[in-house]
Amino acid sequence: MAAASDTEPVTTETTPQPSKRRRKKSLVWEHFTIEAVAGGCTRACCKLCKQTFAYSSGSKIAGTSHLKRHIALGSCPKIKNQEKKMLALTSGSKADETFGEPPPKRRYRMSGFANAAFDQDVSCVYLAKMIIVHDYPLHMVEHPAFISFVQSLQPRFKMADFNAIEAEILAIYQKEKQSLMQVFGTMPGRVSLTIGLWTTSQTLGYVCLTGQFIDSDWRLHRRMLNFMMVSSPHSENALSEAIGVSLSDWSMKSKLFTITLDNNCSSHDIYSANLRDHLSNKNTLMLKGQLFVVRCYAHILNVVAQDVIASIHGIIYNIRESVKFIKASPAREENFAEIALQLEIPSTKTLSLDVTTQWNTTYLMLVAALEYKQAFTVLETCDDNYNEAPSTEDWKKVEIVCTYLKLLYDSANVIMATADPTSNIFFHEAWKIQLELTNATLNEDVLVSSFAKEMHEKFDKYWKDCSLVLAIAVVMDPRFKLKLVEFSFSKIYGADAGRYAKVVNDSIHELYLEYVAQPLPLTPAYEEQGEATGNNINGNENGNDNNRPANLVSNGDGLLDFDLYLSEMAVNQPTKSELEQYLEESLVPRIQEFDILNWWKLNNLKYPTLSKMARDVLAIPMSMVSTGSSIFASGTGSRVLDEYRSSLRPETVEALFCAKDWLQYLPTMAEPPSTAIVKMEL
Structure with missing residues (x-):
């Protein structure tokens, strides 16, 4: 055993x-x-x-x-x-x-x-970043449930109190600000600002300043610069002072190019005049300040859309109540579907309620309801509880409104579909709307013309203020240049098109001369290869070889005098400027994947002065809506700071807003150190 x-x-x-x-x-x-x-x-x-x-x-x-x-x-x-x-x-x-x-x-x-490994300090930093990025209240560090949760994960972590986490947030803000200041210090061109207004439940408000620029590698950047408290944010003096403080704070007094405002139409002239006068003494305004103040394109779309929606608010109310009535019970929805089937309505759209603060949802609600207009009328005759059906005249108004809302809706979607919208794409959208509304005001149908006149009045104000900067921006697009400006103006202005096109042409040349007057740091690389290689970028042969003396090499063929003759002819013959060469060259083919910034990056050596001008112009923020945000929800007035944020110290509020904007561009936020350990273990 x-x-x-x-x-x-x-x-x-x-x-x-x-x-x-x-x-x-x-x-x-x-x-x-x-x-x-x-x-x-x-x-x-x-x-x-x-x-x-x-x-x-x-x-x-x-x-x-x-x-x-x-x-x-x-x-x-x-x-x-x-x-x-x-x-x-x-x-x-x-x-x-x-x-x-x-x-x-x-x-x-x-x-x-x-x-x-456990590090108390590192954990505190990530806790602060979490609060910043996700807009959590700072007081969450004192919430018993949150403390218990953290202790269950890491008993050794000593939870920071409110004062400690506030200090950590301020430290993160200062650290990231120093990094961003280094970036602005190496910025090759100018910076354009956007100004946003925030109000509070108190008498105080905040001014949000964001800078947009194109770096030396021809990449577009938008960064929040300041979020500062002012006693009266809607006054022009407050804006001017805030901009002056921001430029001084970031050492960019001589680099300001344009300012984009999100303000009401009636106060635009006041803002423009005041800002020009206040800041012109501190900055050299290009083109005599004609491009200095830009209005937000998304803002004007919202203003026009909401005004036309307000003009039929009673009809929209009835439609909204009708949709509510049908969706109140499955039986009503089924009954309405049977009516639509009997009427052989081909629509596949589904009735939906709108969000009153987002006009695109109101537009979509109206478009869907419009296709079922006969079904609403029949429903009213067979259901005694329903009496909200719009009349035939009402439906005609809705149809006209939807026709013109579609212009604004499609334009907004084009802008939002562009990952990093440069200024050149906005001219296409603006001139098409201007043309359609101008033609509609002449329509023989009184209803059509009345709606169009109301919309055109607001949009025409924007067009007159911004058509020049929009046109200059599209001229910097090698696919269109002045050709599209001349074509679109002929559609809008008819016989007067030449006069308006000349204003753009003259402004382009005047702006270019201002850039020529600025020092241009040329490198030996440009003198040796810039002219030679620049002509080959687009396969063109109209280069600047005559701009520099030829290296005379005796080839023993007895034509040395001929070479001298050619050299003298080149010196005496007037040379074309970069701008003239650019405008005379053939247009670049229009392809959907065209990258305008990459084109200028490749042609930087060929057009050293013009590319500086293009860098500044293309970086103008025509819309204040940031990438990934909705144009439809941007609002037409000031945004409101919630009660909690309003109760914090102004410097803490600024740190929270600015640091949140800056941290989104850091790769460490997407992949914290702990993730690396998990990857190794897998």
């Missing part, structure tokens, strides 16, 4: 070959060994506390989940003792002596081990 008993462990050691393979795959075997016991069974023995756990019984394997829990959850008394020792260590110290053995090559994804 003894002999048989002695041989049994040998059998169990040799049979579980899968255990050896499993030992190679699972990290648990770095802390356990397999021991054979009587009856053909094996048990897993903890190397630290020597406790044993069931592992296999004959051919049945128990698995390793319970073994992992023993280690990962700290059930092992040896690990518990080690954790107590770790509490006495400073953060960031090495913890690889946990088990008195060499550290394992890999770690568990579960971070409950004593050998997991």
